[in-house]
Structures are given as structure tokens and as C-alpha cells.
Amino acid sequence: MSETIIQLEEINFFYNGFQAIENVSLEIGTGVYGxxxxxxxxxxxxxxxxxGHLRPAAGKGRILGTDLESGLTEVRRRIGYMxxxxCLIPGMDAVTLTSYMGELSGMPRQEAIKRAHEVLYYVGLEESRYRLADTYSSGMKQRLKLALALVHDPVLMILDEPTSGMDPGGREEMLELIADIASKGRMNMIISSHILADIxxxxxxxxxxxxxxxxxEQNTRDFVDRETSILEVGIKGEARAFLERLGGIQAEMDRRGFLRLYLPADFPRMSLFAIAMEAGVQIRHFRPSRITLEDAFVTAIGESRAR
Ligand SMILES: Nc1ncnc2c1ncn2[C@@H]1O[C@H](COP(=O)(O)OP(=O)(O)OP(=O)(O)O)[C@@H](O)[C@H]1O
Ligand SMILES: [Mg+2]
Structure with missing residues (x-):
């Protein structure tokens, strides 16, 4: 079983009476979470x-083995936050800023400077590393913020909208960097986004x-793996009779009244027409369907609105 990185129980948080977090319980293990x-x-x-920057009104939590209530000052040294x-301090160049952040996280000065050069190179800012960070473009600022989160080699990285303000090329590169960090398997990550493709x-x-x-909560891969074997079928007649003849095939009715069939990849799709005929129904709509994260997102959001 994988180690628990973050555990939250019934967390509630209010901004001046406005409830921004409502009864959130979750468990995050090792790996990369969106x-x-x-x-x-x-x-x-x-x-x-x-x-630990905001204190919940109610609820409990453990972050990297430390209780939220006991304060996270020590734990934060093992967390990189973007x-x-x-969050860039005006009047500082990228090397100074990055090594300063390393020192704040407890690294000895020389080590912090060495590491600052390394991470700035890694995020592709080596040529601009002596420039004032204030003069950076939005895309460069995002890269610098990633370098600041990485400099002290954290166990957990918390990246808040890492691709925000970046053009398509920059976004792609940012996502590649994140995937590269993730592939090394040493760092756990939480990445927020409202862009489905990023996640x-x-x-x-x-x-x-x-x-x-x-x-x-979903496994991202489930959607991708299932992609090819989902069929959307519209039936005129008794859907139940049709489904009974299909036997163990997993099926669900979507909101438009179409059946979503989860077929094994080698299932002969055209045989569905014969099965329909035997069941005394007609197939009026027949289309491969792609369940994507977007569907899951829209469904989940829709359900939560309906409450
Ligand atoms: N300092 C604050 N004072 C009052 N309300 C706040 C404050 N910060 C956030 N909120 C409100 O709390 C809710 C959650 O905000 P939050 O910034 O956590 O959302 P988010 O998911 O990060 O959104 P975004 O995608 O825009 O960054 C919003 O309704 C927001 O208006
Ligand atoms: Mg936000």
C-alpha cells in the first residue's frame, strides 16, 4: 500500500462567514494528483x-505525518509551493531569488547557490538567470516560480495553476517539465487547474x-484505456430486453436517454443489430463514445450543482 502523504478529515473553512471549503475529507498517497x-x-x-497558511474552522488533517493543529513550520521545508x-520579490535577479528561497528552506548558502543555478538551468532560464525577475515575461515568471518550488528538493510539490498565463508552446513545455519531475518518482505532487488537458x-x-x-475522484488512465470500447446506442423499444440479451455487458443510460455500452475491445459491434432484432427493438443511434475526463468533470459538476 502506498504511503499517505495528505489526509484531511471533515475540513471546513470560511472567509468572513462565506464557506469556501465544506466538509472536505480526502487521502492522497504517493504520486501525482490533479x-x-x-x-x-x-x-x-x-x-x-x-x-498551513490558512487554519480550518473545523476538521483534522495530517500532512507528511504531522498534524495540522501542531503547526507545519517544519513540514513546510519538505514542501515546494508554486x-x-x-510571489516574486522586486529588485532581485533569478539566481539571488532562487538561492534565497533555498536558504529560507534551511539549505546552507553555498549549496543553495549551486542548486539555484541547477534548477534555473532545468526550467530553461539559464540565459536570463541574472536578469531582474520583474522584467520577466509571464511565461518566464511561471518557470521561475517552478524553480523556486524545486530548489530545496521537496518531498511534496504543490503547484497552483502552473500553466496559467502561458502561451500554448510554453504550456506544453511546463507540462513536460512537470511530467519529467514526476517520472523521476521521488516527488509527490498536487497540481491544480481548471484546464482538463493539463490534468x-x-x-x-x-x-x-x-x-x-x-x-x-477518478483514475485518469481509466478513461483513456476505456476510450475505444464505449459505444453510444439509442434504442427504440424496450431497452431492458436488449440489455438482457447482451448478458454481462456493463451499460448505463445517459441523460439524453442513450445507452452507453462498455464493450470488450474485441466485441463484434455489428452483432448488436442482430441482438436488437432478436429483442424486438430498433437501434436508432449508434456511435462510438469517448468518455473523457471532461465527461467526468461535467457530470460531477452537474451533480454537485443539483444538490
Ligand atoms: N480572501 C478571500 N476573502 C473572501 N473570499 C475569498 C477569499 N479568497 C477566496 N475567496 C472565495 O472563496 C472561494 C474559493 O476561492 P479559491 O480561490 O480557493 O478558488 P479556486 O478554485 O482557487 O479558483 P480559481 O480557479 O479562480 O483560482 C471563491 O468563492 C472565492 O471568491
Ligand atoms: Mg485558485
Whole structure:
């Protein structure tokens, strides 16, 4: 069983009476987790609670083995945080800023400087490393923020909207960097985004958030693996008779009244028409369906709105 990195139990948080986090319980193990949700879902707030920057009104939590209540000052040295907002100190060049962050996390000065050069090279800022960070473009600032989160070699990285403000090329490179860090397997990560594709490409598991609650948890890969073998079928007549003849095939009815059939990849699809005829029904709609994270997202968000 994988080690528990973060455990939250019934966490609630309010901003001046507004409930931004509602009864959130979750367990995050090793690996890369995505936190997906629309604007205002509570992603940043939840991350700040995990970092100990915000204190929940109620609930318990353990982060890297330490209770939330006991304070996370020590634990934060083992966490790298890439905030959503700008956190760059004006008047400092990238090397100075990055090594300063390393020192703040407890690294000896010489080691912090050496490591600053390494991580700036890694994120592709080696040529601009002596420039004032204030003069950086948005994309460069995002890279620098990643370097700041990496410099002290943390056990857990918390990346809040890492691709925000980046153009498509920059986004791609940022996602590649994140995937590269993840592939080394030493760091655990939580990545928030409202962009489904970001999460789909980088995270093994995804938590979907809406209105301060976790509304769904999924394995990202399940969707990708299933992709080819889902068929959307519209039936005129008694769907039950048709399904009975299909035997053990997993099926569900979607909101438009179509059946979603989860067929083994080698299932002869055209035989469905013969089966329909035997069952005395007609197939009126027949289309391969792709269940994506987007479907899961829309469904989860829809269900949480309906509550
Ligand atoms: N300092 C604050 N004071 C009052 N309300 C706040 C504050 N910060 C956030 N909120 C509210 O709490 C809710 C959750 O905000 P949060 O920033 O955590 O969402 P988010 O999922 O990170 O959104 P985004 O995708 O826009 O970054 C929102 O309704 C927001 O308006
Ligand atoms: Mg946010």
C-alpha cells in the first residue's frame, strides 16, 4: 500500500462567514494528483490549508505525518509551493531569488547557490538567470516560480495553476517539465487547474472540486484505456430486453436517454443489430463514445450543482 502523504478529515473553512471549503475529507498517497475545478471551486484555499497558511474552522488533517493543529513550520521545508499569484520579490535577479528561497528552506548558502543555478538551468532560464525577475515575461515568471518550488528538493510539490498565463508552446513545455519531475518518482505532487488537458496529461489521479467540495475522484488512465470500447446506442423499444440479451455487458443510460455500452475491445459491434432484432427493438443511434475526463468533470459538476 502506498504511503499517505495528505489526509484531511471533515475540513471546513470560511472567509468572513462565506464557506469556501465544506466538509472536505480526502487521502492522497504517493504520486501525482490533479485538483480540477472551475474558478472559485476552492482549489487555492484547499492548497493553503494543506500548507498551513490558512487554519480550518473545523476538521483534522495530517500532512507528511504531522498534524495540522501542531503547526507545519517544519513540514513546510519538505514542501515546494508554486502559488497562483505572483510571489516574486522586486529588485532581485533569478539566481539571488532562487538561492534565497533555498536558504529560507534551511539549505546552507553555498549549496543553495549551486542548486539555484541547477534548477534555473532545468526550467530553461539559464540565459536570463541574472536578469531582474520583474522584467520577466509571464511565461518566464511561471518557470521561475517552478524553480523556486524545486530548489530545496521537496518531498511534496504543490503547484497552483502552473500553466496559467502561458502561451500554448510554453504550456506544453511546463507540462513536460512537470511530467519529467514526476517520472523521476521521488516527488509527490498536487497540481491544480481548471484546464482538463493539463490534468489529463500529467496526473495519475484526479480530484474534482466544485463549490468547496470534492465531488469526484477518478483514475485518469481509466478513461483513456476505456476510450475505444464505449459505444453510444439509442434504442427504440424496450431497452431492458436488449440489455438482457447482451448478458454481462456493463451499460448505463445517459441523460439524453442513450445507452452507453462498455464493450470488450474485441466485441463484434455489428452483432448488436442482430441482438436488437432478436429483442424486438430498433437501434436508432449508434456511435462510438469517448468518455473523457471532461465527461467526468461535467457530470460531477452537474451533480454537485443539483444538490
Ligand atoms: N480572501 C478571500 N476573502 C473572501 N473570499 C475569498 C477569499 N479568497 C477566496 N475567496 C472565495 O472563496 C472561494 C474559493 O476561492 P479559491 O480561490 O480557493 O478558488 P479556486 O478554485 O482557487 O479558483 P480559481 O480557479 O479562480 O483560482 C471563491 O468563492 C472565492 O471568491
Ligand atoms: Mg485558485
Amino acid at each position: 485538483l480540477l475545478g472551475p474558478n472559485g471551486a476552492g482549489k487555492t484555499t484547499l492548497m493553503k490549508i494543506v500548507l 502559488p497562483e499569484s505572483h 489529463e496529461t500529467t496526473c495519475a489521479r484526479v480530484l474534482i472540486m466544485n463549490h468547496g467540495r470534492i465531488v469526484s
